Amino acid sequence: MNISDFKIHHIGVAVADIESAAAVYRGNGYLCTTPIFDPLQNVNICFAEKPDEMRAELLAPADENSPVSDILKKSGGEPEVYHICYAVPDIDQTISELRKERWILVKPPVPAVACGNARVAFLYSKEAGLIELLEEKS
Amino acid sequence: MNNDISVRLDTVFKSTLALDNVPAGLSQKNCEAWDSVNHLNLILALEAEFGVSFEPEEIAAMQDLDTVKKLLAAKL
Numbered sequence: 001m002n003i004s005d006f007k008i009h010h011i012g013v014a015v016a017d018i019e020s021a022a023a024v025y026r027g028n029g030y031l032c033t034t035p036i037f038d039p040l041q042n043v044n045i046c047f048a049e050k051p052d053e054m055r056a057e058l059l060a061p062a063d064e065n066s067p068v069s070d071i072l073k074k075s076g077g078e079p080e081v082y083h084i085c086y087a088v089p090d091i092d093q094t095i096s097e098l099r100k101e102r103w104i105l106v107k108p109p110v111p112a113v114a115c116g117n118a119r120v121a122f123l124y125s126k127e128a129g130l131i132e133l134l135e136e137k138s
Numbered sequence: 139m140n141n142d143i144s145v146r147l148d149t150v151f152k153s154t155l156a157l158d159n160v161p162a163g164l165s166q167k168n169c170e171a172w173d174s175v176n177h178l179n180l181i182l183a184l185e186a187e188f189g190v191s192f193e194p195e196e197i198a199a200m201q202d203l204d205t206v207k208k209l210l211a212a213k214l
Contacts, residue, residue: 067174070173070174071174074173074174074175099191102182102185102186104178104181104182104185104192104197105193105194105197106178106194106197107194108194124178124182125182126178126179126182130178
């Protein structure tokens with residue numbers, strides 16, 4: 001299995017403040033969704049979209065216990081692109097196949113409120129870094 | 139945990155976290171190098187070294203050396 005076979009759904013950008021980051025994107029012609037709190041990831045999320053451009057998911061930690069807090073600590077508080085999200089038709093099958101190729105499953109599939117409760121999961125490989133899978137049923 | 143496994147475990151920790159030694163009581167809280175990214179690299183290195191596989195809840199729980207030893211020993 002090659003992850004490049006999948007369609008990229010968005011890039012995930014860790015930011016310190018969701019409103020400030022969204023304002024910058026809006027100033028550059030992006031439409032930003034209303035921020036939504038994701039209790040499973042303990043983050044505030046909004047999507048920044050622009051025709052023919054890569055969709056960005058802005059994620060700000062809700063508190064210090066959020067995994068995004070660690071990313072920002074490491075980046076010195078600067079925004080950081082830290083994952084690429086791929087849309088897949090069958091998340092369980094994709095996870096199973098990636099596990100055979102030495103990806104570790106960091107977060108098992110859970111419904112994502114920011115994605116209409118579609119299931120998402122996170123996997124990591126030393127060579128490719130962190131990816132998110134988003135299940136998009138056809 | 140026998141001595142051979144302890145030695146191999148120490149080697150994985152030293153290599154992944156660039157440590158000179160692996161003190162008892164080592165944890166994410168007292169080791170700056172054991173950050174969120176190196177935590178995942180540590181899991182990958184453990185899986186490769188010992189031929190085991192960890193579940194997400196185990197990966198989340200492995201925040202200190204003692205827990206790593208305990209979870210690893212249960213798989214060997």
